[in-house]
Amino acid sequence: MAxxxxxxxxxxxxxxxxxIAFFIVGIMLFTWVSYLFRPVSxxxxxxxxxxxxxxxxxxxxxxxxxxxxxFWAPLMGWNEFGFASYNFAIDSMRSFLMLYLFDxxxxxxxxxxxxxxxxxxxxxxxxxxxxxxxxxxxxxFSYSLNRxxxxxxxxxxxxxxxxxxxxxxxxxxxxSALTDETQWLYSSNRVESxxxxxxxxxxxxxxxxxxxxxxxxxxxxxxxxxxxxxxxLDYCDGKKLNVLFVSTxxxxxxxxxxxxxxxxxxxxxxxxxxxxxxIDSFDEIGLxxxxxFYDTYHINIYGAEKFTRFLGKYIAEHFxxxxxxxxxxxxxxxxxxARWMINVEKTKIIIDQLIQQSIV
Amino acid sequence: xxxxxxxxxLFFVATLVVYYLVPKKIQYIVLFVASAxxxxxxxxxxxxxxxxxxxxxxxxxxxxxxxxxxxERGRKxxxxxxxxxxxxxxxxxxxxxxxLRNSVSVINLFGASIxxxxxxxxxxxxxxxxxxxxxxxxxxxxxxxxxxxxxAIKVALFGMYFPQISSGPIGRYHQLSATLYRENHFSYQDxxxxxxxxxxxxxxxxxxxxxxxxxxxxVFSSYSQYAGVYIWTAMLAFSLQLYADFSGNMDIVxxxxxxxxxxxxxxxxxxxxxxxxxxxxxxxxxxxxxxxKDYVMFPVLRSNCWKKLGKWTKTKWGRKAxxxxxxxxxxLVLWIVIGLWHxxxxxxxxxxxxxxxxxxxxxxxxxxxxxxxxxxxxDQRSFSWKLFQCFRTLVLFSVGLLFFRADSLTVGLHMLKSxxxxxxxxxxxxxxxxxxxxxxxxxxxxxxxxxxxxxVAAFQDKGYSIRKWVASQGLVFRWVLYYGLFFAIVIYxxxxxxxxxxxxxxxGF
Numbered sequence: 015m016a017x018x019x020x021x022x023x024x025x026x027x028x029x030x031x032x033x034i035a036f037f038i039v040g041i042m043l044f045t046w047v048s049y050l051f052r053p054v055s056x057x058x059x060x061x062x063x064x065x066x067x068x069x070x071x072x073x074x075x076x077x078x079x080x081x082x083x084x085f086w087a088p089l090m091g092w093n094e095f096g097f098a099s100y101n102f103a104i105d106s107m108r109s110f111l112m113l114y115l116f117d118x119x120x121x122x123x124x125x126x127x128x129x130x131x132x133x134x135x136x137x138x139x140x141x142x143x144x145x146x147x148x149x150x151x152x153x154x155f156s157y158s159l160n161r162x163x164x165x166x167x168x169x170x171x172x173x174x175x176x177x178x179x180x181x182x183x184x185x186x187x188x189x190s191a192l193t194d195e196t197q198w199l200y201s202s203n204r205v206e207s208x209x210x211x212x213x214x215x216x217x218x219x220x221x222x223x224x225x226x227x228x229x230x231x232x233x234x235x236x237x238x239x240x241x242x243x244x245x246x247l248d249y250c251d252g253k254k255l256n257v258l259f260v261s262t263x264x265x266x267x268x269x270x271x272x273x274x275x276x277x278x279x280x281x282x283x284x285x286x287x288x289x290x291x292x293i294d295s296f297d298e299i300g301l302x303x304x305x306x307f308y309d310t311y312h313i314n315i316y317g318a319e320k321f322t323r324f325l326g327k328y329i330a331e332h333f334x335x336x337x338x339x340x341x342x343x344x345x346x347x348x349x350x351x352a353r354w355m356i357n358v359e360k361t362k363i364i365i366d367q368l369i370q371q372s373i374v
Numbered sequence: 375x376x377x378x379x380x381x382x383x384l385f386f387v388a389t390l391v392v393y394y395l396v397p398k399k400i401q402y403i404v405l406f407v408a409s410a411x412x413x414x415x416x417x418x419x420x421x422x423x424x425x426x427x428x429x430x431x432x433x434x435x436x437x438x439x440x441x442x443x444x445x446e447r448g449r450k451x452x453x454x455x456x457x458x459x460x461x462x463x464x465x466x467x468x469x470x471x472x473x474l475r476n477s478v479s480v481i482n483l484f485g486a487s488i489x490x491x492x493x494x495x496x497x498x499x500x501x502x503x504x505x506x507x508x509x510x511x512x513x514x515x516x517x518x519x520x521x522x523x524x525x526a527i528k529v530a531l532f533g534m535y536f537p538q539i540s541s542g543p544i545g546r547y548h549q550l551s552a553t554l555y556r557e558n559h560f561s562y563q564d565x566x567x568x569x570x571x572x573x574x575x576x577x578x579x580x581x582x583x584x585x586x587x588x589x590x591x592x593v594f595s596s597y598s599q600y601a602g603v604y605i606w607t608a609m610l611a612f613s614l615q616l617y618a619d620f621s622g623n624m625d626i627v628x629x630x631x632x633x634x635x636x637x638x639x640x641x642x643x644x645x646x647x648x649x650x651x652x653x654x655x656x657x658x659x660x661x662x663x664x665x666x667k668d669y670v671m672f673p674v675l676r677s678n679c680w681k682k683l684g685k686w687t688k689t690k691w692g693r694k695a696x697x698x699x700x701x702x703x704x705x706l707v708l709w710i711v712i713g714l715w716h717x718x719x720x721x722x723x724x725x726x727x728x729x730x731x732x733x734x735x736x737x738x739x740x741x742x743x744x745x746x747x748x749x750x751x752x753d754q755r756s757f758s759w760k761l762f763q764c765f766r767t768l769v770l771f772s773v774g775l776l777f778f779r780a781d782s783l784t785v786g787l788h789m790l791k792s793x794x795x796x797x798x799x800x801x802x803x804x805x806x807x808x809x810x811x812x813x814x815x816x817x818x819x820x821x822x823x824x825x826x827x828x829x830v831a832a833f834q835d836k837g838y839s840i841r842k843w844v845a846s847q848g849l850v851f852r853w854v855l856y857y858g859l860f861f862a863i864v865i866y867x868x869x870x871x872x873x874x875x876x877x878x879x880x881x882g883f
Contacts, residue, residue: 029562036853043857047864174871176380183870189815192865 044182045157050192050201051185052153056083056213057104061154062200063207064102065122071343072123073335074099077115078131079107080213084312085262086129087322088210089354092347095326096337101211104154107134108147109242113249114164118155120253127333128257129325130246132282133264136274139238144170153181156203208350214315214361217308218368224265224303226272227293232280233273243278247285258329262321263292263301265310290328292321299324305369315361375415377540377626378579385412390565390633398557405535405554405634406527412536413499421498424463425534431456432508433529436515440522453516457509464505467497472718500539502715506665508533511547513669520548528555537630541623543641543661550638558635567841568632573859575625580867582823583618585816586611592810594779597789602797604807605789609772612779614824617645620659644831649763651732651770662712671708680704702734720783728774819866 052058060083074097076082083103091097102119104111112134119128148168155161165178177184191197199205235243250257259282261275272293279289292299299320301307306317313321329335338344375382389408393401413422435456439449471492478488511532514520523529531554532547593600593608600608621642631638641660648654655663674680680700688696713726752759773790780786801807811817830840844852 032849036856039853040857040860043861044864047861051865177871182864186865186867186870189865 046201048157048180048182048185049203050197051182051188052200052203053185053188054196054200055105055150055154056080057150058154058200059205059207060101060103060211061118061151062203062205063211064100064119065156066204066206067100067122069122070124072098072100072125073338074127074129074329075119075123075125076101076103076129076131076211077112077119078103079134080105080312081107081133081262081264082129082131082260083211083213084215084314085131085318085321086325087212087315087318087354089212089347089351090319090322091326092338092344093351094323095330095335096339097326097329097335098338098344098347099210103131103211104147104150106147106150107131108137108139108143109135109239109246110139110144110168111147111151111164112242112246114151114155114160116246116249116255117160118158121158121160126256126335127329128255129329130257130259132243132259132261132275132278135239135243135278136236136271137239138236144168144173148178149181149184152178153184209354209357210350212318212354214357215308215312216361216364218305218314218365218372219308219310220305220369220372221265221303221307221310225293225296226266226269227296229269229272230276231273232276233270235277235281236274243281247282247287250287251285256333257287258333259287259289260325261289261291261293263296263299264312265303265307266293267310288332290325295324304372314365315358316365375412377537377623377630378576381415385415386630386633393558393634394560398559401558402528402531402555406531409531409534409536409539413534413539416499416540418496421496424467424498424501425504428460428463428505428508429530429533431459432512432533433523433526436512436522436529437524439515449516453512456512460505460509460512464501467495467501469714469718470495500541503542503544504533504539506544506662506669506715510544510665510669514547520551523547523551531555537627538638541620541627542659543624543627543639544665545639545661546665553635553637556635561635563845564635565633566845568629568634570841570844570856570859571625571629571632573629573856573863575622575627575629576867577859577863578618578622578625578823578827580863580869582820582827583615583622584868585812585820585823586615586618588812588816589810590615590779594781594789597780597785597792601792601795603799603801604810605776605793607802607807609776609793610768613768613772613775616775616778617642617658618823618827644835646768647764647831647835648767649760650736651729651767652736654767654771655729655733662715666708666711666715670711671704674707675700675704698738705733706730716778721777721780721786724777724783724786725774728777729771732770732774 074091076086076088076099080103083101086099086101088097088099088101091099100123102115104115112130116128119125148165152161152164155164162179165175169175169178185191249255259279261279266272266275275291275293279291282289301313301317301320306313306320308314338347375385385408389404393404396404413425435452438452442448442452474490474492478490481488511520511529515522523532528551532545532550535550535554538545590608590612593604594612597605624641628638628640639661641662643657643660645654645657648657680703683703684696684700687699690696691699709726709730710723712729713723716722716725747754776789776793777783777786780789808814808817811820833840833843844855847855
């Protein structure tokens with residue numbers, strides 16, 4: 015009887031182990047399939063490229079939206095200043111995501127400096143406006159507690175939660191992923207980004223010279239982003255992070271926006287952080303609305319070169335970051351830079367043509 | 375609460391865990407509480423009053439009948455009283471608008487012009503199913519087949535058991551009570567097999583039924599634009615859709631019950647392998663057919679009225695003809711009830727009458743068909759002949775189903791007429807035809823699903839249990855199959871934003 019009980023106990027244990035193993039393997043497969051079906055967007059490329067970095071190999075992380083990943087060129091920063099930097103940035107960035115981006119980036123890197131782009135804090139939040147920015151972020155993140163918290167805390171009530179927590183419910187109709195090489199490549203959710211999260215855009219638009227750098231009046235931080243900014247500053251204080259806040263230059267829609275940005279600057283500086291306002295420094299950067307932009311919000315490679323040089327000089331003057339150009343561990347960056355420059359030259363040829371057309 | 379929803383999954387898992395954790399003696403109470411919660415979450419709370427009234431009337435009537443076995447008159451009154459309450463509720467909630475509509479139409483034929491407005495009463499979920507089930511219990515007690523259940527909660531559970539209440543299968547008390555109230559010990563095999571069956575049902579519904587609905591809805595909603603091969607394809611596609619939908623639903627219901635160690639009766643037995651319409655209806659919605667035969671058709675055939683009819687026809691046309699006439703008329707009553715059970719609409723009656731007609735014609739023509747087949751030297755044991763019979767049965771069934779699916783009897787007749795015009799089979803290769811199916815990929819998935827269903831059905835028809843066969847295979851093979859089925863649902867299931875998966879067809883009855 016006792017022997018029979020013992021045999022039954024062993025069988026029960028074996029069964030339990032098998033069941034647990036089944037669920038673990040199932041969860042792993044489910045995660046992999048979810049990653050396989052996720053769209054490969056510029057946002058996702060930036061995020062998964064970050065995951066693929068060697069741990070603690072980046073000294074400066076630039077975090078924010080497209081207002082960072084077409085502005086700061088990490089490989090140019092490497093070549094001219096020796097900075098090992100990366101753009102941890104997503105498209106259509108909104109202020110509600112910033113804290114979660116910070117949490118995510120700190121999982122695998124301990125940067126000496128975080129450069130935080132605050133342009134998303136002048137974007138007024140609208141409940142209909144949540145899907146794209148939220149998905150650009152959380153549908154690029156690996157499954158984690160941070161991702162779960164981001165969705166839980168951000169998602170409005172009228173959105174279907176299951177399609178966010180389990181994004182395969184949204185993307186499963188993308189069955190072409192099953193035969194797409196790129197999708198398979200990204201199914202690990204860790205794919206090296208040789209250009210360190212920068213996007214080379216082969217676009218150009220000549221804009222009017224509208225610059226509100228002479229607006230010094232302090233307005234009000236938009237009510238919908240104010241709490242997000244406070245929470246971010248508290249977070250940086252709590253973690254004792256070294257953060258530089260930046261507002262990258264663009265053609266602001268109105269003087270009111272500049273006043274709001276002035277208020278953000280005041281708030282940030284009152285908490286003891288440095289703030290670089292790209293609009294105020296527009297002339298110093300040397301940007302030209304006619305040649306350096308591809309739309310009212312973003313600059314092209316010519317603009318990025320000017321901005322990177324400007325901000326790189328600022329960082330070099332105000333922070334002590336190591337020069338990694340002589341570091342053997344960063345030899346691959348030389349090759350990445352060379353590759354990037356080839357693409358830069360190709361892009362410039364196209365943009366030159368577009369500039370010529372816009373002049374004519 | 376939709377049994378395909380995430381909330382039902384959480385509800386089911388929670389109930390399962392509690393069911394096996396509580397003392398065995400009170401497991402049925404767990405099921406009762408879960409069923410009550412399910413009912414309240416599935417519709418307006420006030421509809422619970424109908425269910426309570428139904429169960430209370432049945433409980434007390436059965437109790438009375440059990441106590442008063444010597445008082446035949448009293449027993450009959452108790453039976454009729456409870457039957458009246460239950461059937462009246464069903465009739466009023468389901469058929470008021472039908473009666474109103476048709477009464478006004480008849481009156482207006484005589485020159486009146488009466489206007490009316492329809493009532494908007496909401497019937498409780500599953501009223502057509504649970505009414506039959508509890509009425510069956512009541513009649514079984516009256517006939518002495520079952521003893522009255524003294525425990526009110528057990529009676530309530532029998533009437534409202536949550537996996538079954540919305541779409542059946544319709545159970546018999548003496549069979550269901552043995553499994554429903556039993557003290558069930560946790561069985562790994564039961565839970566495994568149950569989950570596999572649930573997954574199979576979900577796959578049928580979400581991958582196949584929903585995919586077919588695109589073409590079906592496209593043709594039926596714009597029926598005046600389509601004719602010939604489009605209508606025939608829509609008819610056949612709807613047969614398949616309904617099978618995948620309804621049998622998929624049953625797989626989920628039976629699978630959920632199996633996880634609790636409860637065995638419900640099967641409702642489908644490979645109906646598309648039927649070689650006649652009569653056989654078809656013995657394999658399709660089995661529990662409803664059997665219930666109506668036992669509680670409607672056979673009592674009608676045994677009634678004094680029918681016996682008199684039998685005597686009269688015997689004197690007129692002889693014994694054989696008399697048997698046929700009384701049987702066919704008895705079947706007619708059965709099929710009229712089936713039509714009415716589906717709802718207050720002439721189209722349901724049209725479908726039923728079509729089925730009746732096909733069965734009767736099949737039986738009448740049997741001797742002549744036999745002679746013809748013998749003269750033509752057709753080997754009735756050959757695979758090709760059996761295949762032809764199956765296809766013929768499918769076509770005949772699909773014609774009847776045309777009325778079931780059409781918006782009304784008039785629309786159904788119009789579509790049937792159109793199906794014989796402008797046939798043009800070459801249109802199956804046209805862009806429009808393909809786009810109605812949702813494109814080449816959709817069609818490929820549909821064909822693969824049909825192939826898999828046929829394979830599984832063929833194995834089952836030979837007596838194999840697919841689940842037992844799979845369970846006897848190696849670990850890696852089994853897991854590949856389980857994960858394969860799961861991910862087939864995740865990837866190819868029709869769900870998600872911008873897509874409203876339709877409710878199970880039979881949940882509306």
